[in-house]
Every structure is written in C-alpha cells, then in structure tokens.
Amino acid sequence: MRNDKLKATTPVSYLRNWITTTLLASILLFTLSGCGYNSFQRLDEETKSSWSEVVNQYQRRSDLIPNLVATVKGYAQHEEKVLTEVTDARAKATSINVNPELLDNPEKFAKYQEAQGALQASLGRLLAVAENYPQLKADAAFRDLQVQLEGTENRITVARGNYIRAVKEYNVLVRSFPSVMTATIFGYKIKPVFTVENEAAVASAPNVQF
16 A cells, blocks of 8 residues: 555656756756856857967968068078077967967966067068068069968957957956856956057057058
8 A cells, every 4th residue: 555655646756856956957047147157158258269260360470471481581591680580489489389278377378479479579570671672572472471461460450359358358257246256166267368568559450561
C-alpha cells in the first residue's frame, strides 16, 4: 500500500520540483540581467572584436614594410641606418604575442603599443628620406606602396577609435553600481586603453603623402 501511495504522489513531487527549479532559474536570470551580466557579455565581445580589427590593420601595415624597404633601398642604399631602424622596429612589433589575455594585462598592452608606436615613428623617418630621392618618389611601385600605407594608417585610426569607444563603455559598466558587484563576482576587470598621447594620434591619421 505504501508503494501505491508513493507512485501516486511521485508525479506531484516531480512537478513541484520542476516548478521550483524553473522559478529559481528565472529569478537567477533576472538578477544577472539586472546586475549587468548580459551587458558584460556583450561589451566584452565588442572590445575583443574591435581590438582584433586594430591588430588586423597593424598586421596589414607590417606586411607592407618589406616591399617598402626593398623599394627604398633600390634608390637609397646609403640610408642604411633608417632602413635598419624600420626593419628592427618591425621585428620587435611582430615578436610580441598578441592573444586575448593581452587586453587584461595593462603592462603587456603598453609594451605592444610602444612597439607599434616605434614602428610608426621609424616609418615616418623612412618616408621623409624619400624626399631626397626624386627617382624614388617617381617609382610606380613606391607610389603604390605609399597609397596602400596611407589607406592602412587611416584604417588603423578608425579601428583604434572604435576600440577606445568600446573599452570606455565596458569600463564604465565595470565601475558602475550595481554592475560593479557582478564584475567582482565574475572577475570582469578594467581593460587597458590608449594613453592620452595615443588618443590624440587617433584624431588625425599620419600624413604619408609627399
């Protein structure tokens, strides 16, 4: 008789447990949403996506450098110092391992940006050298590389600007209440962004025209 009674009440118990579990899950979901959990997920992905585009454009610039150096060297063999500077700066910039963890490590992020800044500066010196070589400036291959580099610098400017905006929105969420509690619980931390000097550079793309 006890077994019959157990069989009769088991479906009711299952239903009660299911309702309780569903209710708790709904409350948890509502709580997480209210505390910004879903926003953290969205903004975290946006920062990663926007940063990936910055890296892509940095790589595009890096890929142009070997041909640019070779072209300049064909007309300006005596500019060995400048050519070496560009080659070394490129090697240093590309030697840094770029992975998702970079965005959560301000020190590594700063080193990566420093390397990219050094590369940009060395490129500027290389392009300035071309002013002294009219035949180089008239070379079709050099002019094509110049156009590609200018377009890449503009893309870098746009990509960096998008990253700055994405990180700003994310970091505001990390610092705000009550989302700051969610950030603490799930380990969301402030993401590094470009320095004031970098942000000023974003506002105006480098001029590589002659």
